[in-house]
Amino acid sequence: MEIGGGFFGTIISALVVGLIVGALGRLIVPGKQDMPIWLTIVIGIIAALLGTAIMASFTGSFWLILIVQVLLAAAGVYLVSMMRGRRRRQTPV
Template structure:
């Protein structure tokens, strides 16, 4: 078992890429998103996987793939923020 390689390296890489892609996606969405960092990472990982799968058949360009991943993360952050915001009840003033 290697430390930093193999399965554990893949997990660490996925978390790191998910954090970066999710954070960039959050920066694109206007306003404050009330969501924990773990949810941002999950959205980022999902966006990275889906973006890679989509772009694999079109190009091998890192930058184009990253743009698609970040766009997908922004859509994911927006949708989750809307769902989370819609469930919150505001007390009358």
């Protein structure tokens, strides 16, 4: 059994990268985002996967891929915070 390798290593890596990319994306979006940390991690993981998939055919540069991942995470955080804010502003009938 490898330490840090295989399936569990991939899961832990995805969580760590998702946390970092999500946090960086959240820092870019101005204002307060009212969302839990787990949602930020999920957005970061999705952004990391999409950014890697999009940039894989263009470049192998770590920094360019990271920039695209963070920008996708920022867009995701912005969209989710807008949807959550709109839902909370609606008054019940």
